[in-house]
Amino acid sequence: MSRTLPPGCRRWLDAIALYVDGDLEADLCRALEAHLQDCPDCRVLVDTVRQTVYLYRAAAREPVALPPDLHRRLFARLPGLGEEGSAVGRTDAAPSEAAP
Numbered sequence: 190m191s192r193t194l195p196p197g198c199r200r201w202l203d204a205i206a207l208y209v210d211g212d213l214e215a216d217l218c219r220a221l222e223a224h225l226q227d228c229p230d231c232r233v234l235v236d237t238v239r240q241t242v243y244l245y246r247a248a249a250r251e252p253v254a255l256p257p258d259l260h261r262r263l264f265a266r267l268p269g270l271g272e273e274g275s276a277v278g279r280t281d282a283a284p285s286e287a288a289p
């Protein structure tokens with residue numbers, strides 16, 4: 190991953206980002222695709238950008254795909270946190286209530 194792209198490929202970086210995004214002009218799109226035929230480095234780059242964009246978009250569209258009761262179960266496991274919203278002052282209040 191540390192190797193740099195050949196100078197002839199650097200100018201395609203912006204185009205590749207647009208290409209993956211579907212925003213590349215048709216002319217540039219054809220030119221880029223022609224370049225991709227001859228350039229495995231740029232094909233890898235397109236794949237990488239595409240995956241990154243896909244993951245990013247998947248995450249953005251579904252920020253939380255967690256079970257509704259996950260928070261409750263998670264909080265229940267944390268020391269000092271009992272039920273939702275009752276964590277503050279709970280441990281302090283308990284002894285005085287128990288001892289008259």
Ligand SMILES: [Zn+2]
Nearest residue numbers: 198228230231
């Ligand atoms: Zn290239």
